[in-house]
Amino acid sequence: MNTQVQELTQSALEKINQAKSQAEINDIKAFYIGKNSFISDQFKKLTEISPEKRSEFGKNINEAKKVIENALINQTKVLQDIKTQQSLSQKIDVTLPGRNSQTGSVHILSRVNQIIEDIFISMGFSLAKGPEIESHYYNFEALNIPEFHPARDMHDTFYLGKSHVLRTHTSPVQIRAMETTKPPLAIFAPGKVYRCDSDLTHSPMFHQVEGLLIDKGVSFADLRGVLQQFLESFFNQSKIKLRFRSSYFPFTEPSAEVDVSCVICAGRGCRTCSNTGWLEVLGSGMVHPNVLAYAGIDSNQYNGFAFGMGIERLAMLRYGIDDMRLLFENNTRFLNQFK
């Protein structure tokens, strides 16, 4: 019996010393001291052995098991050390390029749109949308531009039959918003607009963002405050100066165009601002009582302000793009500059 255990232990130890992997060690472990191994069987047979021999026999197999277990643990450590050393000696060229690193790009107008959206959302304005094929009513009449009014000549309109146009501005969304939401309301509405005009500085399709706030007791000073805050955030400059120039929009009264001190030269005069120190960026005004009436809002109780601006212009100013046509060419050498 003892000899058998001894021989077994001996062969186990030899095998363990020769084991080259953890898997081998696991197999050896199962074979010699696992559930169905000879050693385990001997433990089960203990009861069959006479009590006087039992204790010594038990001691012997226990010892044998311990010796094998220790050898297994030892060899495991040896193998781990070898593996670690091997791993440490393996060298790669970290200067080789990585796999599949290609990225796309966000269109610059989307990016600018997103910046604008984030600012207005943070100021508490809600996003509003309207259709791009718009009825005469929303694009003109409800904005206080009656049929044949010369103000319609200010817009080079694309017509679609007798009743529809491609919207010439985002202002129709004002009316749609007022029709669906009771005041107080504050919305901004970005989107595509269309004018049949195409040259170096005009695109037949471009983007605007409209703002509208209706509440009780709104003042021009509130409008100034919102625009100041917006423009400072957008151009990421503090102390931008605003200049209001009296103007005419049929849907606001009083109306003013807004210039900002040139964001390139800080108002000293440069090519971008044609040496005037000012950049024209948006149109604004207090909502005309007729427009409120069209939208079903009592102008004795409520008033408000509206403003609108061209996103292309803001994008070109902020990113120093000098040719509007680049924005719609979709040339990857342009697109990939804005990651």
Added chain:
Amino acid sequence: MKYSLNWIKSFVDLKIQSQSELDTFLDKMAIDGFETEGIEKYDLDSNIVVARIHNIKKHPNADKLSVCEVCVNSESYKIVCGAKNLYPNMLVALAKIGTKLPGGLKIKKSKIRDEVSEGMLCSASELGLAEKSDGIMDLTYLKSRENQNSIEGSQFKSIIDFPDSVVDFNITPDRGNVLSHCAFAKEISILNNLNHFEFKSNSVEIKDTKTALNPKVENSAKKSCPKYLLRSITQVDNQKQTPAFIRSRLIKSGINCINPVVDILNYVMVELGQPMHAFDTKSISGNITVRFAQSNEEKIELINHNTVEIKKDTLLIVDEKKPVAIAGVMGTLNTAVNQQSSDILIECAYFDSKAIAGKSRLYNLSSDAAYRYERGVDFNLPEIAIERASELIIQYLGGNPSEIFSAICNDNLPKLKPICLDFEKTNQVLGLSLSNQEIEQILSRIAQTKTTEKNITLTPPSSRYDLRIGADLIEEIVRIYGYQKIKNNPLKVLSHKNNSNQFNQKRIRDFFVDRGYNEVISYSFISPDYHNLLHSSTKPIILDNPISVDKSVMRDSLLSGLIETYKQNKKYKTDMSQFFEMGACFKYADDNKFSQTEKIAGLLAGKRYARNWNHSQREVDFFDLKGDLESIFEFAGIKVNFEAISGYSSQKNSENVEVFHPNQSAVLKLHDQIIGYAGFINPEIIKTLEIDEGILVFEFNLESIIHKSAMQFKSFSRFPIVKRDLAFLVPENTTASEIYQSIHKLQIKDLIDIKIFDVYSDKSNNEKSIGIELNFQSDKETFTDEFIQKMLQNIIEQLTTDLPVKFRDF
């Protein structure tokens, strides 16, 4: 409109001496609402002087030339001249030796056919005052108003108000009332608080008491023409030249000179703002009537030689036989005053802007009269303007004026209504705290005001028809007071609705960008060719007035823009193309209304990866595209099914189908609704587009994926996942979907995933071998081997029942 500053200064006490003062003035005007669109400087050489022809002799050596002795006070010059309109004592413009003319010609002492010429007598065109010449400019009219001695020898440029600066101010459509020098001067006086000199016209002496005119306005036209004035002037000498100062002021205003009568009417229009028209009396039959065209009437030839067919509801001026003018727009050619005309009728009317508006566009013609009438004209102006025009005509061309015959309907003239403005509301709207006195001082520059403690009342003069309501007065106040004095109010905190449950466009955009796609933005209008290629079955939405044919149809798909982008960029030899776009698409709905849908589309072509050292390059395929789409749908929290497009070709609502490769494309379905398509573009279309590689595209409705349901936590199983593989042979045409469906029939709750890990086609047997991994997990227990074996057996049986599968040993 172009304004001569000298002329403006004759009406207002405006002092501009230097360029910097001019710049300051123009800056202020821009802030006050009148932007400068351009500046022109006018000047002439000082060596051109007013001279008198002393005598005229024939040139000894040339039949068509004469030799004149021309006097400038005590000096005399010998001038050779070819003009025919010279006469003794005629006052002329003499360009002395050394003069540089506007055209660049320099006057030198010269010999013309052996006769010495010591200068040049100038025609209007040589002085830059006309396009073509009608003889030497006759300045003799100056004698009638100036002392002849003092005028002789004076610089010609002083006669025509040179040097002058002409500023082209942009006049917004609401301010038609300032489209004249006199009215604009008044505006400048209000804005700058300067003295203004009112224009006063003199009534001419009536010399013709026999002529009786009887202009009528038909009842139906009285609202559109509440005031119509007509005056006859007989024996006008229209063969004369238009006086130089009128000519010069018209040139500066950008108005062509026609003949003296017309020039004088145009002159009064730019002076006072009232458009007028003159008829040749000989061409008029009987009385003049103002009426609307009842139906489409005859064709008439207008002064600009355009022939137009008169359309219903056009306001017309007619005599007893024919239309003589489209009211407020343009007269007919055969009733127009020309140089031979001697008896004329001057028309001066107030037309309601609504009656004139749109007519220029309708007849595709533009006129200075229509431009003013459609913006509005002061209804009190006709009486003043007709006298002013008469005065000038008689002074310079002679003639016998009749009295003014009129048809006036006072009830239909605009009413001057007082506007009452609340002091407190004014300050509230502007965010200012102006005192009542300040507001009163500002408004009283426009008209007389009445004030109480609470409000101020002002009745705008008839020239200020742009002022109708309180808001208009508030604008005047802030314009005059200055926008820059309004302080910024810090923004009140606004409450905002949280839309964070929406799977927003930003997230979608970022996803595709991260996956390597370039976002593009292309025009919403495409060429008809693209429409026919991509949507041959749908009716195109065509713009009435496109910018060009290739941008004339509204897109119903973003694919054309992507394909065009691909083609443009392919020129630069890129071997990988990945683009996407989001935007509105348009089509006619069933009810023929416009339907507008936000879509997203993408394009994938060329190589999958950039060339790299440790993996091989390959072409993109359908499953690259599908993987991107599966990921975006997973982010959106929706389950979209991909179904082979081949089953959809005949369906009515899937007009996009023909665009796609019939055997390598899928229909995207969400809750049994088609939301889009994905796959290779049909090789036939690729051929038509002259593209030389396969292109993968997808397109689906954005709306279908942005309504993400609110995310909610669900507890998950912590028991181990048991994985088992099955491998079997199926006929080549068996789809993965059929295999999934067969297994799903068993509705095994604990079968949490099926992964196809191997597909190998054996073309020779028309079979393929499929390997699937089945994942089992319970939320209650650890599985026994027996259970798993039973499940596998069930699955094998089900597959065998449903499909011609052959199992290999497992």
